[in-house]
Amino acid sequence: MIEVNPADENEVFQIISESKKENKKVGIRGFGAHTKREIKPDIIIVTTERLNNFEISENKVIADSGADVKKIREEASQKDLLLPSIYDGSIGGLLALNEISSLSTAYGTPWNFTEWVDFITAFGKIRWRIVIGSQGLFGVITKASLRLYERPNKVFIYERGITDKREFKHELRKLIGLKPIALLVEYEGDSKTFEVHASYITQLELEGYSKDEGIPMISEVSDKNSYIVEIGDFVEDFISVAEKVSPYYMYGIYGVNLLKVYVTDDSLLKDFKYYPRNKPHPVFYKLKRILDFYNIFT
Template structure:
């Protein structure tokens, strides 16, 4: 397997063209550790040399290999907020459409990204449709993303409960207060819910511990993990708990998916789901159009 590190879009297109002619497979990598989908390829294309970015007019224009953490740090110096806690490259963030606890207030990368350039066998295309595709049909090269006013202070409130009626009441109450972040976890062993809510204002919330900051999603492994699409956060979350009994599950209020961990995939029958190691099924259909020659692994 050969690893290539192109310096610009022209080089990327040439690599793709050569791979098409020689019928070789290309796998796209950044520098993060978030790639879940396994692939076999002849060429790994690294975006590490496409690492420039510029912050201007409450936006960041960034190459796909730019470091999200560095963007976040520079944004803070300008009193701006980059709405993700991702710690890899811009390309990885967009390829995964990675959610974070801040997705409650700002949405997923799809929501705060204005445009994306990506290279296919047909040339360069500017279209957000590539967000979430995990490199199935093109190489992301550049994007413009929105930045927001940075809050002066953020307070986090946390509580563990085991009553479903109380769970409904608490989530509805917290949601009306317009949280910056609202992360909900379910522990199947304890059969309890952990609620983490962050606000830019202080509130008196009975039974909650209070600190400063936002909740962090911590996942040790993607093994036995699946993504389930939902429509009503509270009712669907509880419905999955009742019907699936996962050993762990979490969701971000305002996002239409939850992440579920089960040892028996057949328990998910009847739900719209896919493996966390795969892209959404829609992108496999789009691959037939954008990657007609099937060179992207």
């Protein structure tokens, strides 16, 4: 493995051009501890550590791909602005994964709050949001413009565990009707319990729920045995996957038509549209044939 650390977009393009001439594969690495893949010894790894500048102006941030999401979030907060992500890596990683968070309920995924993205291919620089979620399949993300939002003064979180499916359905639809800023639902296979975590910018009286300040956090340790399942109706399909698949764990964010499901045998998902969590959506492999015509990126 050869690791290179370009300082600007020209150097990125030069690295890609030389890799094309030498018929070598290129991979991309930020600094987030998220999706991991096996790295082969003959791959050239482009790191984005030196591409780390960002500037906040009015209601947006223009950031290099190596800029720290946490630092942007903190600086935006000082200006009473919100970058609606709790991702703890680089901007490039956030966009490459189109990483969802509990705040996706109100603000959507990075696809929704990103204005434009620059990425470098063997043909040069392209400005196109289509690269969001592609996990480095056809280019090196170098810069992006993301919208910022007014930061709420206080956010209240309400949590409850429910075992009865009818009660869960009723409570979930009630919480959705109250327009949460964040709504995370988990399913614990061992106890067959639905754990509900809903956040609002106003205080509510919800019987049977614990109350605190904050937003729900997704605690993940590994992508092993995890799959993304595409769904339509959040409430009905969440219950359907729990019943038909019996995963040992899964979670979903209301507002995003995806569930992350943990199973030891993916054949249990045969009745659903799904793909491995550590790989991009299958549509990106079709786009790769066009945007990475020389099949450089891996």
